Amino acid sequence: MCISTLAKTVLAFSAFSLVMTTTLQAKVSEKERNALIKMYEALDGENWPSAYHKWTHGDPCEDSWQSIVCNKEDTEIRIILIAGAYKNIFKGELPPEIGDLENLRYLKLASQKDLTGEIPKELSKLKKLEKLVLQEANFEGKIPKELGELDNLKILWLSNLNKIEGEIPKELNNLKNLKELSMSRIDNLEGEMPKELSNLSELRRLLINNNKKLGGSIPKEFGDFEKIEIISIYDNNITGTIPAELANLDTLEGLILKRNYLSGTIPPELANLKSIKELVLDSNLLEGVIPTELANIKEGASIFLEHNLLKGKIPSEFQDSKIKYFYIDHNGLYTDDDDLADWIKKHNAFQMQWRVNETIQTNELNASDTTDDSTHLEWELVEYLKNKPGGYTVYIQEDGGDYKEYNSTDDKYTDDMNVTDLKSGTDYCFKLETFSNYKENRWFHERVVKSIFSEEVCITTDGGCFGNEVFDGESGMCKLMEDMAGDITQNAPVETPEAENETLNETSTDQTQQEVEEEQEEVGKETEQTQTSMM
Numbered sequence: 001m002c003i004s005t006l007a008k009t010v011l012a013f014s015a016f017s018l019v020m021t022t023t024l025q026a027k028v029s030e031k032e033r034n035a036l037i038k039m040y041e042a043l044d045g046e047n048w049p050s051a052y053h054k055w056t057h058g059d060p061c062e063d064s065w066q067s068i069v070c071n072k073e074d075t076e077i078r079i080i081l082i083a084g085a086y087k088n089i090f091k092g093e094l095p096p097e098i099g100d101l102e103n104l105r106y107l108k109l110a111s112q113k114d115l116t117g118e119i120p121k122e123l124s125k126l127k128k129l130e131k132l133v134l135q136e137a138n139f140e141g142k143i144p145k146e147l148g149e150l151d152n153l154k155i156l157w158l159s160n161l162n163k164i165e166g167e168i169p170k171e172l173n174n175l176k177n178l179k180e181l182s183m184s185r186i187d188n189l190e191g192e193m194p195k196e197l198s199n200l201s202e203l204r205r206l207l208i209n210n211n212k213k214l215g216g217s218i219p220k221e222f223g224d225f226e227k228i229e230i231i232s233i234y235d236n237n238i239t240g241t242i243p244a245e246l247a248n249l250d251t252l253e254g255l256i257l258k259r260n261y262l263s264g265t266i267p268p269e270l271a272n273l274k275s276i277k278e279l280v281l282d283s284n285l286l287e288g289v290i291p292t293e294l295a296n297i298k299e300g301a302s303i304f305l306e307h308n309l310l311k312g313k314i315p316s317e318f319q320d321s322k323i324k325y326f327y328i329d330h331n332g333l334y335t336d337d338d339d340l341a342d343w344i345k346k347h348n349a350f351q352m353q354w355r356v357n358e359t360i361q362t363n364e365l366n367a368s369d370t371t372d373d374s375t376h377l378e379w380e381l382v383e384y385l386k387n388k389p390g391g392y393t394v395y396i397q398e399d400g401g402d403y404k405e406y407n408s409t410d411d412k413y414t415d416d417m418n419v420t421d422l423k424s425g426t427d428y429c430f431k432l433e434t435f436s437n438y439k440e441n442r443w444f445h446e447r448v449v450k451s452i453f454s455e456e457v458c459i460t461t462d463g464g465c466f467g468n469e470v471f472d473g474e475s476g477m478c479k480l481m482e483d484m485a486g487d488i489t490q491n492a493p494v495e496t497p498e499a500e501n502e503t504l505n506e507t508s509t510d511q512t513q514q515e516v517e518e519e520q521e522e523v524g525k526e527t528e529q530t531q532t533s534m535m
Helices: 003-015 030-042 050-056 096-101 121-125 144-151 170-174 195-199 220-224 243-247 268-272 292-296 318-320 338-346 482-492 502-534
Strands: 016-023 070-074 075-081 104-112 131-137 155-159 164-166 180-184 206-208 230-232 253-255 278-280 302-303 311-313 333-334 365-366 376-377 390-398 404-408 414-420 427-438 447-450 459-460 467-472 477-478
Touching: 030 050, 030 096, 096 121, 121 144, 144 170, 164 180, 170 195, 195 220, 220 243, 243 268, 253 459, 268 292, 292 318, 302 333, 365 427, 376 427, 390 414
Parallel strands: 104 131, 131 155, 155 180, 180 206, 206 230, 230 253, 253 278, 278 302, 311 333
Antiparallel strands: 016 075, 016 104, 070 075, 365 376, 376 414, 390 404, 390 427, 427 447, 427 459, 467 477
């Protein structure tokens, strides 16, 4: 059995493991034997299960110490210490003598909650160590920067170490043979991810997950990894934007950045990832539209964008893409193409009706009953959003200026709003925005998802008509008097008995025309008076 296969076996079944090598036909050195005895004494060995009591007698290999197996291969004997059947048997602190195990290849300490004290900096003396796994223990203090001196280390896993604090040591960038770095569920891990980690030229897997206090942004230098296959940085406190430089990672198969606080837009360059299988960006605060370029992502790849702040029209190009899964729900996205909508439904594992979870704009906004200082807005409700928390926000524009927020409804059942305190004789335009409120839970952040704006509707309040214009309250607009006259003529009732002759009809029409002309004259006088008072 080769060392890598053996390590995988030990990893699967052990809670405490040591893999050592020594030369053929030689016993474990006295120095290393004493180091093991020191560990036995420091970790309350007398109260370990009785099978371990032989640890204080003879040679670990020759006398078959419990959980130690010596495998002869070519010119070396590999010694494996396994205590996988027992959890929480080690009580106390690791002694500094652990650094004397000069042939140690693999050290795993897991599920030992009574293991306390600091992680010994003496581990840096283990120059043959290839794999270091520390999990579910109560180590205290900081991650020793001296771990960066383990030249032969290939795998470093640190997880569920809730009393460890401080930052990720930048000195870890010296681990020139490191292939896998995992730091997860370390509640008090703070600071930022060191950009120097990009110097790990052999790194295949970078796993930095579930560290609630780890902040900062994703270094753009992470686009310089040479052999990286998995970047998993999820459920942290990471902010900032997604670096477009990550698109340079030709060997990257999985980019998993979910449940952070990433903002900005999705870099279209990510479509150029040559080996990508999973692009997981859900549960962030990403904005803007879905880049059309993502429709050309590698065949068979899956894209996860749900629970962000994305909004706008979904590019039709996705319907012809070769994507495996496509998750976009709980954003502000929409499509008018039913075929594309059906394609999206078919490309999620649950065949969900994704449209019912989107925050979209209303199709119709109207203004009526306009006066000199108010108007009434009505809109068509987005039916399937009515039972979701949120509402509608009205935005107002005055005389061609910038749009500003006017007011919001308290729910999604309200379909109208009175707009008051307007200036007379002023042009106004209005737009409507739908919004949905999401509360924090284990899957996504508290946020407000907004739709794109509806089409605008414009009015002019009464008192601002000039020359031969008059105000039409029904439309909220100024109209030419000739047009108004035409409207009056068209709508004026003609009460003429059917038995009267044509002459009587002409007389009635002449009287109506005279009344219109008189009304126009009065309106003209009022307009002149208004202009005079304004001068």
